[in-house]
Amino acid sequence: MSECTLLSGNEAIALGAHLAGVHFATGYPGTPSTEILEALAQGDYEAVRVQWSINEKVALEVGIGASLAGRRTLVTMKHVGVNVAADPLMTLTYMGVKGGLVLVTADDPGMHSSQNEQDNRNYARFAKIPVLEPSDSQEACDMMNTAFELSERFDTPVLLRTTTRISHSKTPVTPGQRTESPVEPGFTKDPSKSVMIPAYARGRRLVVEERSGQLAKLAEESVDAPPHLSRVEMRSPDVGIITGGIAYQYVREALPDASIFKLGMTYPLPMEAIRSFAQMVDRLYVVEELDPFWETEISAAGIEVTPTGLSSVGELGAPAILQTIGAGDSIVGAEPAGGIPVRPPVLCPGCPHRGVFFTLRRGGYAVTGDIGCYSLGVLPPLEAMHTCICMGASVGAAQGIEKALGEDAPNTVAVIGDSTFLHSGMTGIADAFFNGSNMTTLILDNYTTAMTGHQGNPTAGYDVYRSEAPRLEFEPLVRGLGVDDVVRVNPYDMQALESALKSAQETRGPSVIIVEGACALLPWAEHSPPYRVTDECIGCGMCLRLGCPALRRKGTGKRDQVLIAADLCTGCGLCAQVCPQSAIVTEGDDQ
Amino acid sequence: MPRIDDVLVVGVGGQGIILATDVIAEVFLRAGFDAKKSEVHGMAQRGGSVESHVRRGESVHSPLISPGRVQVLLALEGLEALRYAHTLNPQGTIIFDPQRIPPLSVATGAQEYPDDLTDQLSRYAAQVTEVKGYEIASKLGNARAQNSVLMGALASLTELPRDLWLEVLDSRVPAKAVEVNRRAFERGLESMSENR
Structure with a gap:
């Protein structure tokens, strides 16, 4: 077990958690944190139970329960996830732990895959808890054990903060020995420590101050001395x-x-x-x-x-x-070449979201968006998203536009993916029902948490081990939240979607349209034979407005005919639906 | 020629760039060096431009290669070679696959794909070599082995033994694709000696 291997920071945290005797780990997927739980689940560590939670707040609450039950517990999330989990965190710090509890926050300086670049070291000061920060994968692995020991010794949750370049860089790791927590598992009833009513919380508040002093002392004592912080x-x-x-x-x-x-x-x-x-x-x-x-x-x-x-x-x-600091004696690179065509990320060929944004744009809707692959609907040529704030915000924002402008409100639609809806969109729907909103919500159900790499969620039907898991049905769920007008639509039938949108806008009370179609990258997604372009093509470019990577003009002329790359085409047929010349055909059309 | 320590691999999300740098970094490590690699996952992968850094040395600190210090720019797509060409040390080498993957802005006609890639690239590098990885891999029966062709080309610039590369490559590709990736790697190696 002492062989040196290259591990990402995330893989090293998983290995370190296993070596530190973690028994329970949960979190919510989010770049750059996602691979920690995946590595832990794939790692064949029998003693560890891993699961994806529905959101970061639930993850931390489940984690608190596991800690109170005396088990070393790991909870992981991206930086903005800690905002969602901040409510339990700010009281957990008063309660302390039984089994060690380490919360990993993976921050994203530079916003490679995030909506902001908040610095979560600020949470350490805010919650009065220690934060450890590794500088490479070896430290990430070794620090896990230190983090759990500190958590139990000082009766505090411990924050372990990585950044994208720690989480996603691979550096050599030589693992140490596995240890077990000295804590005896079992739930102890201790209301004055675990029930934060004001009378008990006031007592714990003093304990937090005392602990802060002890931690500052530890910081001094552990410079070049065990535990070598x-x-x-x-x-x-x-x-x-x-x-x-x-x-x-x-x-x-x-x-x-x-x-x-x-x-x-x-x-x-x-x-x-x-x-x-x-x-x-x-x-x-x-x-x-x-x-x-x-x-x-x-x-x-x-x-x-x-x-x-x-x-x-x-x-x-x-x-x-x-x-x-180096006073300018640096080597700087050459000037970048000018006029290089940009290559932003795009919706994949066959993506079930594409037709939705094409239809929304054609209908002139104001679109409140959300977090997921479908955030790409803001980019050209689809350009059909007008707000994107945080997980679940599409639903509330759409209601707000309607409430503020009443009759004068634009036709507004909230667009939210399956995992994001379950994460924090449901409450927005119940709120819309209660407050008499007429808003329309599109749930883009592609049966997975796609953007972070197909993690399971309650509608995916599989868990973090890729084993079968119970499936939650959207239709009864949203009906239960007070929505009578619920329809299900095939994402590759744009006419059906257009009618559903019109009907929803005319209906009183909140409406939900569930757009159901598997992410085209799921291994079990069904693809059809590729389409091709006939000589009837007049080069009008209507199909190119779908922004499908499988389509391009044959040459550089503005009216050149379009061709379809057969190796990329999944046969979704959207381009055939928008072609005014019926020049896009597939196998069956030839006969 | 100085030892190749700092390699930047670039291309389009989905081309197997991360697998390629996993292999290169592990070859470096098994050859007895300190090694690090770095890239960004998540949204950047959805058909977007991807860059992955690989470094070795007696002791490597930053996982990122500073601009102007890249020794070999290994590009699985021509336009992406040009996008990152300025990060190259002027004494360095560009190996690029002339396969064209037009970005959406080109496909829709809003921007043009440069047609003088080799000329433009030559301004940044001491040596520019075309390796038709996609074409070679496709002829071998698996276009996905494109990255192995390019790795073979890179291997020819290093002192590291061919068997070490193959050993690591074998361990990293799916069992049923081992043979085609080996052949792709060998073709990449050979293509560089033909180019000299």
Whole structure:
């Protein structure tokens, strides 16, 4: 078991959780966190029970139960997921744990796959809990054990924060030994610690303060001493840098001679050790990605910090550090070539969402959107999404537009995927029923959580182990939420969808249209023979407005005929439906 | 020629770029080096432009190669080669597959696909080599082995033994595709000696 292998940060967290004796793990998929639970489920770790929860709040609540039952528990999510789980988190910090509880937040500086780049170190200060940040996969693996020990020793949830470049970079890992939690499993009834009515919460509030002091003391004591949360690397005394996480790697690359104070537990800070370090170097810098979180704390402690001039927006990198602290002796790349056609991500050939956005655009609807592959409906040529805020927000936003403008409101439709609807769209529908809204919601049910890589959810019919799971039916669900006008539509029949939309807009009370069709990338999705373009094509380009990667013009002329790449076409037939010349045909049409 | 330590693999989501850098990084590691690789998953994969960094050395820090330091740019698609060409060290090599995958903006006629790729690429590199990976792999019966052809071409620029590459490749591709990927790799290796 001691062989060195390349693991992503996420795989290393899964391995580390197993080695730390985790018994229960849950979370909600979200880039860049998703692969942690997948690796844990695929890892053949018999002692670990893994499951996807319906959203991050439920995940943390289930996790709290598991911890109270005395089991080491891992809960994972992306940075914005912690917003959803913040409600239980802010009270969990008062309650503490029984079995260790580690909450992994995977942040996304640069917003590679997110709607914002919030810095979740702020949650550590907000919730008064420790946060650990690994700088590579080996640390991610090793820190899991430390995190669980700290959680149990200090009776606190522990935040482990990664960023995209930690989660999705592969670096060598040599695993250590597996340990078991010393905690005896079993649920103990202890209301004054676990029932946060005001009378008990006031008592726990004092415990939190006391714990904060103990954690600050631990931070000081563990610099270059067990459990080795932070370390000092003395090199040249000219420049000293306080850093941690992925930023540590960028600093090492850019400034190999600099002395470094490397933070492993990045809140609370070992302020006295930092003060001593500051006295050993001529100039002290703080290099951190996103918010000036450490710099603010360190400056507030009266330690003089030289401003770096680094941006608090987006990802850091070695070049930026060289150009600022390194005083410009950097190699910069050449100028990028000009006029290169852009290549944003696109809906896949055969995607069941394509016809929906084509129809919505043609109908001139105002579309409140949501989080998923279908967020791509905002991009040309479909351009049929007008808001996208957070998980589930499409439903509320559509009602708000209707309520604010009444008769003058545009024809508004909320568009939300199956997993997102279950995550936090259901409450918006019940709210619309209660408040007498006439809004229309389209549930795009492709039977999976597609964007993050086909994770199971309550309508997918399979779980994190890809084993069969019970299926929840949308129609009775939305009827139960008060919607009488519910119809089911085939996503590849745009005429049917158009009629359903018109009828829904005319109906009083909330309407729901369930658009049912499997994600074209699911292994069991049924594809039809490919279509082809006949000589009847006049090059009008109507089919190209679908934005299907299988379609393109034969040449560079504006009226050149279109051709269909047979190896990409799934035979969905949308292009044939929009062709005014009936020039797009398939096998059966030839006879 | 200096040892090849920093390789950037680029292309279009779905071309097997992540698998390719998994193989390259593991070859580096098994050859006794520190190795790291990095890319972005999620939304960027849906037919979008993809870049994946692979590095080796006695000790590697940043998983990302700084602009201007890429030694080999391995591109599974021509337009993507041009998009990342500026990250190359001017002494470096571009190996690109001339297969064209027009992005939507080109398919709809809003933008044009450059037709002087090799000329444009030559401005950024000491050597530019075309390797028809897609065509070769398709003729071998499995277009998905395109990435193995390109890996073979990359392998020819390294001192690392052919058997090590094949051993890692075998362990990473589906059992039924081992043979075609081996042949694709060999064809990539050969194509580079033909080019010299």
